[in-house]
Amino acid sequence: MNNEGNKDMAHRQHVKYFMRFLNILPSSLSSHDTTRVTIAYFSVAGLDVLGSISAISLDLRSRIIEWLYRLQVHPDKETGDMSLCGFQGSSTINIRLDPDNNQFRCGHLAMTYTGLCILLALGDDLSRINRTALIQGVKALQTDEGNFSATLSGCESDMRFVYCAACISYILNDWSGFDIEKATDYVIKSIGYDYGIAQCPELESHGGTTFCALATLALTDQLDKLSEAQIDGLKRWLVYRQIDGFQGRPNKPVDTCYSFWVGASLKILNALQLTNYGSNRRYVYETQDMVVGGFSKWPDTCTDPMHTYLGLSGLSLIGESGLLEIEPRLNITKRAYEHLKCLHEQWVS
Amino acid sequence: MSDCGDSDVLWIPYKERPEWSDVTPVPEDDGPNPVVVIAHSEKFEDVYDYFRAVLQSNEKSERVLHLTKDALELNPANYTVWQYRRDLLKHLNTDLRTELDYVEAVIKNSPKNYQVWHHRRVLVEWLQDPTMELELTGDALLQDPKNYHAWQHRQWAIKTFGLYEKELDFVDNLITDDVRNNSAWNQRYFVVNNNLGWSDLICQQEVCYTLEKINFVKNNESAWNYLRGLLIHDKRGLSGNAVITSFCEELYKNKCRSPFLLAFIIDVCEDAIKKKDTNCFHNADRAVELCQALATRYDKIRSKYWNYLCERYKKYQSEQLSNDNKTNDLIIDE
Ligand SMILES: [Zn+2]
Numbered sequence: 001m002n003n004e005g006n007k008d009m010a011h012r013q014h015v016k017y018f019m020r021f022l023n024i025l026p027s028s029l030s031s032h033d034t035t036r037v038t039i040a041y042f043s044v045a046g047l048d049v050l051g052s053i054s055a056i057s058l059d060l061r062s063r064i065i066e067w068l069y070r071l072q073v074h075p076d077k078e079t080g081d082m083s084l085c086g087f088q089g090s091s092t093i094n095i096r097l098d099p100d101n102n103q104f105r106c107g108h109l110a111m112t113y114t115g116l117c118i119l120l121a122l123g124d125d126l127s128r129i130n131r132t133a134l135i136q137g138v139k140a141l142q143t144d145e146g147n148f149s150a151t152l153s154g155c156e157s158d159m160r161f162v163y164c165a166a167c168i169s170y171i172l173n174d175w176s177g178f179d180i181e182k183a184t185d186y187v188i189k190s191i192g193y194d195y196g197i198a199q200c201p202e203l204e205s206h207g208g209t210t211f212c213a214l215a216t217l218a219l220t221d222q223l224d225k226l227s228e229a230q231i232d233g234l235k236r237w238l239v240y241r242q243i244d245g246f247q248g249r250p251n252k253p254v255d256t257c258y259s260f261w262v263g264a265s266l267k268i269l270n271a272l273q274l275t276n277y278g279s280n281r282r283y284v285y286e287t288q289d290m291v292v293g294g295f296s297k298w299p300d301t302c303t304d305p306m307h308t309y310l311g312l313s314g315l316s317l318i319g320e321s322g323l324l325e326i327e328p329r330l331n332i333t334k335r336a337y338e339h340l341k342c343l344h345e346q347w348v349s
Numbered sequence: 350m351s352d353c354g355d356s357d358v359l360w361i362p363y364k365e366r367p368e369w370s371d372v373t374p375v376p377e378d379d380g381p382n383p384v385v386v387i388a389h390s391e392k393f394e395d396v397y398d399y400f401r402a403v404l405q406s407n408e409k410s411e412r413v414l415h416l417t418k419d420a421l422e423l424n425p426a427n428y429t430v431w432q433y434r435r436d437l438l439k440h441l442n443t444d445l446r447t448e449l450d451y452v453e454a455v456i457k458n459s460p461k462n463y464q465v466w467h468h469r470r471v472l473v474e475w476l477q478d479p480t481m482e483l484e485l486t487g488d489a490l491l492q493d494p495k496n497y498h499a500w501q502h503r504q505w506a507i508k509t510f511g512l513y514e515k516e517l518d519f520v521d522n523l524i525t526d527d528v529r530n531n532s533a534w535n536q537r538y539f540v541v542n543n544n545l546g547w548s549d550l551i552c553q554q555e556v557c558y559t560l561e562k563i564n565f566v567k568n569n570e571s572a573w574n575y576l577r578g579l580l581i582h583d584k585r586g587l588s589g590n591a592v593i594t595s596f597c598e599e600l601y602k603n604k605c606r607s608p609f610l611l612a613f614i615i616d617v618c619e620d621a622i623k624k625k626d627t628n629c630f631h632n633a634d635r636a637v638e639l640c641q642a643l644a645t646r647y648d649k650i651r652s653k654y655w656n657y658l659c660e661r662y663k664k665y666q667s668e669q670l671s672n673d674n675k676t677n678d679l680i681i682d683e
Pocket of ligand 1: 255256257258297307
């Protein structure tokens, strides 16, 4: 690809790109079968950051919303138990099950979080969300260590799901299912000797998990629990991730998505302005497909909705024109965030 | 892996298998107007229609165990199938050793899949037998020495079952292969921190080891980070270890301008300033000078960051100056 001709936003192509993913996906994406909600999130949030949420017709909008609400797991009709509540990522296991194996039809924190983000971007009022049930679903997933499992039926627990749980609690404005002290403790324990933050204590520091950790501290208003040395160290570790674009770990290749993960982390620490916007921007544009739309992690490789959305939101963080502003903690547009704030006011009164 | 995957020609759909004729497949119900629809293959739909059917009837049998294998081959990320498979293993009292072999094969094909590593961990927990784990993760790290999943599983096994004995050798080999392998440096810290402990002797050994690696490749963030990390455990702090400070000054004198060296000296200056223990090498003036050198010459991509730090040291400079003046005033007063 000729990078010289690749400095401008292929806006129209990206809109088409996301619209395609909202409709139908090739069978090669079968391994995303249980996480279709996240693909819908990248597409809707992507259109939103492009300022093109109106490209979604009223009909498609209501189809997306109806489809999502069908994935909401409701409290057990017999027992009233809410521990399985949340969103499923698809209708693969959206079937009626006997009480003995009912646990297989359960919410997944990443799907609940991204599902809520889609509803916010589409301007839904969340009135059909069973807020109490979702919060109980979150509560059932926090471990003694302070982190969260993704689901009740046999999943790993790590920093990603701490972040998803924090976002859900923040969006629903209810922290009764989230032990902030325990989660903060987990985050602090996961800070490495190089001051980056890992998926779990003692693992290697990572740009994605550093974002999850810092956004959690920001959403729970716990950033002041970091020492001065930790904040200085985090800033250093994060600005060091810039090569031209950003890498996720020291001595790893640069990847478009870290323009968001690392960029948003620095934004949360009010230090993004210490990076080189020009180089960052140039790298992200090198991974743009001008013809069919989309961004990939590396130049001249396959595009995907995740890198496309994160590439765009990474550009938005550095003030790229033609893009809506991003609320870095929740990874939604400021526009969607304003809608959320209106809902919060309604819920209080 | 499964014998049906590679040769789709021989594939017989479940709906055409006489031994499954007693089961009515349950199609996916995605509502009247679904979005983000995946155009699954016929095979995918067939297998998952039958998986839904047995999940609904809660059938726990050998044939279902085979069915889960087919389902996982089509989508190894389906955590529900993995969990159901674990329930089946328990219920059928399956030999977990053969299951370990099976997971190993799946890991070889999908080394970056969360679910399969989780499955592995549960099996090892059930068996309370970690004898295969170092080799398994070692193989995965041979393919990709920075595979996060493999490191996570390895650390878990080592920590849970106390398998530290040969880990430092393993790490040393990886660092010898690629001195920039940050995952390996992290693992080195993990071993020392949990097993050897940061005694004075170990600290010294680690300092020597790291300085040797830095001498080999000076422009290597991983080694410099490790050096800074291990000094957390040195009571003398960043600025008090003469072996390190003279090593750095020697490099500097020999015209090394690795940004990591300059940054390290800045940190030494900062430590000295904070401890009010500055000297002719490590003081606010030097920190300012190095920040400026980084910003304008040696690490231009981070010029804004170095300028920001520079401001901090300029403040120290002026404080230093006003303190000096106060001292002078006192002398004059006397
Ligand atoms: Zn990426």
